[in-house]
Amino acid sequence: MQQTLTSLRPDVVAGLSSMELRARLVVEGFITGMHRSPFHGFSAEFKEHRQYRHGDELKHIDWRIYGRSDRFYVKQFEDETNVRCVIAVDTSASMAYASPGNISKFQYATYLAASLSYLLLHQRDAVGLALYSETLDTYLPPRSKMSYAHELMRTLEHVTPSRTTGTAAAVHALAERLGRRGLVVLISDLFDDADAILHALRHFRHEGHEVLVFHIMDPREVDFNLGNAAVLRDMETGQEITTQPVLLQRSYAEAVDAFCQRMKRGCYDQNIDYTRITTDRPFDEALREYIVKRRSAKL
DSSP states (O other): OHHHHHHTSHHHHHTSSSHHHHHHHHHHHHHHHHHHSSOHHHHHHHTTEEEOOTTOOGGGBOHHHHHHHSSOEEEOOHHHHOOEEEEEEEOSGGGGOOOTTSOOHHHHHHHHHHHHHHHHHHTTOEEEEEEESSSEEEEEEEEOOTTHHHHHHHHHHHOOOOSOOOHHHHHHHHHHHOOSOOEEEEEEOOOSOHHHHHHHHHHHHHTTOEEEEEEEEOHHHHHOOOOSOEEEEOTTTOOEEEEOHHHHHHHHHHHHHHHHHHHHHHHHHTTOEEEEEETTSOHHHHHHHHHHHHHHHTO
């Protein structure tokens, strides 16, 4: 298990030479970890099975899984399991921030998007990609062919964070582009007006889409542990101020917590899954959130 955990660490993933290699390392490590996990339901579900329910035909029971786990699972067919997903990644300048010893929020977001794409395609699901800053800049529609991974990875590898944030406007624009109902995964630091973002996310729900929000933050954005003195620079405007972080740490932490709780409550009120994750956390934590979302929504 130790090798699997190591392969999912952000610093290890960042050391690989290409986005496709990163995605493969994360997903293969994740799958290995799931098969070693005592939570058999996750492994079985991931292998396109579900738990037996009263009324299911006995001919669909997978007896090999029963022999290993002493639990009944039935095989699902493609029309039961296929998902249509679009992953939206925030490429605004604020995503470029990285505290010492950590990868940037943007790196974490793109590695997560690549890994999710690879995982979805591995499951023969359809996945698309949306990149946005002030506006919706790039949109690749969902496709289910594994060869599509090359285009998705290449797009993620060549984009750089720039310009200001426009999450709310971009979400509205993306909602207008989507056709069939499916899953939308939003990966962002959410540095925008909370009410505007929540209103925009409601657009997805109005169209019948399931939504999963990954709120990406640097650990220092959460604890503000920057030492006795620091120069703070706005990543989008370039404005700088000199301050003593230790004097602001408590009030800052309270403000961040209040913002995150506002986003979390607002998402839950709309039946949207919200997960805050910092850039020092291994990628399996985020991928498990996707598996839980897929199972609970029966996507």
